[in-house]
Amino acid sequence: MKKDFFNVLSVQEFIQALYSFSPLQTQTRSIEAADGCILAEDIIAAEDLPLASRSCMDGYAIDAASVFGASEANPAYLESVGDIDIEKPASFTLQNGECAGIVTGGILPDGADAVVMVEHTESLGAGTVEIRKSLAPHENVMLKGEDATTGNVALAAGTRLRPQEVGMLAALGIQEVPVVSAPKVGIISTGDELVSIDEKPVVGQVRDVNSYTLAACARRAGATATAYGLVEDNLTSLKAALENALAENDVVFLSGGSSVGVRDLTVGAIEEIEGAELINHGVAISPGKPLILAKCGNKAIWGLPGQVASAQVVMFILGMPFLRYLGGDTNAFDQSRWPSKQAEISRNVPSKPGREDYVRVSIAEKDGKTVATPVLGKSGLLKTMLQADGVAKIGADSEGIYEGATIDVLFF
Amino acid sequence: MKKDFFNVLSVQEFIQALYSFSPLQTQTRSIEAADGCILAEDIIAAEDLPLASRSCMDGYAIDAASVFGASEANPAYLESVGDIDIEKPASFTLQNGECAGIVTGGILPDGADAVVMVEHTESLGAGTVEIRKSLAPHENVMLKGEDATTGNVALAAGTRLRPQEVGMLAALGIQEVPVVSAPKVGIISTGDELVSIDEKPVVGQVRDVNSYTLAACARRAGATATAYGLVEDNLTSLKAALENALAENDVVFLSGGSSVGVRDLTVGAIEEIEGAELINHGVAISPGKPLILAKCGNKAIWGLPGQVASAQVVMFILGMPFLRYLGGDTNAFDQSRWPSKQAEISRNVPSKPGREDYVRVSIAEKDGKTVATPVLGKSGLLKTMLQADGVAKIGADSEGIYEGATIDVLFF
Known part of the structure; x- marks a missing residue:
């Protein structure tokens, strides 16, 4: 691509160019640190969840067929053969006309396929229980294997982990999980009017805001961010800083002071980096039109506008979704x-x-x-x-x- | 409050009870680690931002009055007296009929109050510049003090810091900032049918899911979370575990197996803790009705339902907003x-x-x-x-x- 060809892409074309990068490698994380990450591989259940059919309610385990048609006006009567201990399965099998006391979480005995809530029953003494409601089979029961079944996919590759998916991994006894790596982001500010935030600017100088704003944005997108501070806006310094940041990161965000000259310098420095291909000279977006992108293998250099609001809006609309995409989120650009x-x-x-x-x-x-x-x-x-x-x-x-x-x- | 009085609060009453806790103490954080926190004190600007009026565009600094009525058809003509260096203020003052070249970020010279974009001008040679547009005073200029003025509040106490507020702190040269502390959360699971996730459950046992799900939720709400693991469901163990977790944290979330007995035990253990006041025996919410809350000084004990989905929904609707509230977010319960x-x-x-x-x-x-x-x-x-x-x-x-x-x- 010729340097002097002013190549402004539409937002859609720019996003297409971003799709030419590949999501990052897989890494292993403890499930305590995996919330928000994207699963890199299918998770196969090594056992059924639940291991056995369990009650969702406190009440009586019954065979639903034995209370068919029961109602307030026309109750059914069953014989209770005992209470089921929550920690171990019952030693008995329910026979026709029998029921057994059960608490939430208790294992259904053989011969039972439903649980009637205690509110719909009355113990009449001498083991007889009045049942005032008919039940469908499996009513108030968590079935064996209803959450996951042995040998099958419990969570698919590409799933974004939320607290509940972390809970599913815990339920399956999985302590470490393969996820797409979090992008490593380097941030560079350039522009000779900038001073670092521990300096007192004189008229004509401003403190470096973008290093902090962009790092916070990158972290919100799940990345780790390193700010390399201020770089003098000359070709040699800029090229050296870019090469250094590029070696240590997956993505480098350079924000270019606010003068036009700095932008040309950025383009010049990128073109001198071995293997770097400049993708565009702008994007049809406002604010943020001066945005440039370069590809160096699977690493990206972004040249952001220096204006603080423009830089952050472009980061929000395109930069942060790109970081999420690199982190495995295939829907990252879908604003809906x-x-x-x-x-x-x-x-x-x-x-x-x-x-x-x-x-x-x-x-x-x-x-x-x-x-x-x-x-x-x-x-x-x-x-x-x-x-x-x-x-x-x-x-x-x-x-x-x-x-x-x-x-x-x-x-x- | 009597143990046997079944005190179910409406969601609004429960939130009122939560407001009886105070947001946490102030801590100091580096601005790199402050995104998402709530400012504990007003931030006063020690200088004007910008320090001086600066151009937002590349073009010419002018006195707007000198191009009054100018248009494509009826341009005005000004004499350029030179270009302004971005790094230092001009040494000259604009006289009537004069202009000066300026880049984005450049300091306006005395005598200028606006900037005309280069697109609306043409240099005719020998210093004469044709201006084809009239301008309002201050057009394309960032005024001295427009972002912040010396001695005034730049960011108010109670502000939630986002990347842009972090940027404002950087612009003011503030490297550390007083914020409301992040809550420390302890998580305990109880229920004798539970086993830790590194164990293989037998029929009648399930792995501890809630410790992981609730910790992930707490972290999403900005808290630090420590899981204390499984505690036997007897009064002595539960009381000791609660006291230990309470000593080390601001909030303890206990999730209580899934049987009714465990809930009564939780109430019993809380009542034995010195200074703990049980607020309620339930909330009119579904799922999550068995939720209980206790207040011990400014520390809170939550007794969550053991059912995994119920526990997480209650955590999402009430627990996470409570953590954000403790962290200083006064609007945390406003679902809108x-x-x-x-x-x-x-x-x-x-x-x-x-x-x-x-x-x-x-x-x-x-x-x-x-x-x-x-x-x-x-x-x-x-x-x-x-x-x-x-x-x-x-x-x-x-x-x-x-x-x-x-x-x-x-x-x-």
Whole structure:
């Protein structure tokens, strides 16, 4: 690709380019540290879960057929042959006309296929129990193997682990689990007007914000993040810093001061890195158009705009999903699965067709409705991001959204 | 409160009882580790942000009044007196009829109050610049102090830190920040049918799932979690384990096997702990009705149902918000702020008035609509939680929801 060819991709084309990267290798994690990770392999159950059919209720284990048609008006009568200990299976088998006391979690005895809740029964003394309800077979019973069966897939590769999936692994006795590795992210800031946050800037200088904002975003996306601090904006320093960060990470996010010159320098430095291929010179997205991407084997270099709000919005819309994708989440770019809330937009928002606009909005409840108010302001300021609860998308084929229209607010 | 008085609270009453606990003490965190925390004190800016008025664009710094009425058809002409270095303020002051080249981030010279984008200008040579657009004062300028002003509150106590707030702290040169401490959570499982996950259960035994599920939930709520493992369900062991966990943590979650007896034992053990006050014997919520709460100074003991799904739903609806509340989030119980999605329910779901029902649902996109399908099944199984994307609430005053009704799915 020629350096002077100004190659701006649509958001969809850019995401297609991101799909040319492969999700990361498998690593093993203890289940205590696996919440949020993506399973790298199918998990096969080594035993049935539950191991045996168990009661969901306190009551009596019965054969459902023996109380067929029973009701308040027309109860059935069974003989109780004893109570079942929760810790071990019953030593007896229920015969016709018999029942047995059982607690939640107790193992069903042979001859029983359902449990009647204690509320629907009355013990009449001398072992006789009145049953005032008919039951379907398996009612109030957790069946042997209902959660998982021996030799079958209990959790499929690609599953995102939540607390309940972690619970399933525990139930199966699995203490360590193969997951897709968390991406390692390196963050570099450049721009000669930047100073580190422990310095006192003079007029003309600003502290390095992006290193901190972008690291927090990367961690929210499940990555580990290392900030390499400030790099002088000259070709030699930038190339050396990129090569160093690239050697130690899967993805490098470089945010480029705020001047145009720095962007050209970034492109120049990337082109000097062995094996690096520059994918684009921009994306049809606002804010964030100057975004550039390079591929170096399966490692990625992102050149983000230096403006603090632009850098973070691009990170949120494209960078964080990319990190989740590398971490094994195949649906990471599907915004319909992101935390969001429908809201009514409080006023007209015009937009330039041909690019995706992400309008920062704050939300509030008003007269029982959720109302989103656009937060307008300059991308170099932090204020708009502080005031916003999230962003609303205006598609590339749209000239804007009208006051009162329903939009999805994607939450920061 | 008498042990034998069966005191079931409504969900609102239970949340009121939770508000009797105080948010935790302040701790200091590095800003790299503060994302997600709640600020414990106002952050006062020690300097203006920006330090001086800066350009948001590449173009020319001008006095807006000097191009009043300028347009494509009727351009204005200014004399450029030079380019402004991004790193230091200009040494000159703009006079009437003058402009100066400026890049994004450059400091406005005295005499300029706006920046015209380079696209709306043309350099005609010999220092003359054609300006084809009129400008409002401050257009394309980030004003001195627009993000924060010296001596004023930049971020208020109670603010939840997101990446952008972390960025604001960096911009102000603040490396450590006072936040409300993350709660320390202890988790205990009891129930003699339980075995630890490294053991092979025999029929009548099940592995301890709740220790892992609840720890993952607690961590998602920003807490640190320690699992104390299995405790025998007798009064002496349970009391000793509770006292030990209570000494080391802010909150103890005890999940009580699945039999009724264990619950009575939990109540008994709590009543023997010095200074512990039992708040309730249940909550009008489904699943999760057997939930009990005790207050011991500002520390809390939760007795959760042993059923895996019930325990997790109660943790999600009440336990996790409580941990966030202790961590300083005053809106933690406001479900309208939780990650959620509106969906259409796929069928009638009846509900018993007088209790809040949380119906597990899975969601899917169908014909451009988001459809939520109830996931039915037994609370002792993991399956329903694995299939569900979240829960939909049916209020205590409702007899159910009708097919086609719009509901909010709260995401797990």
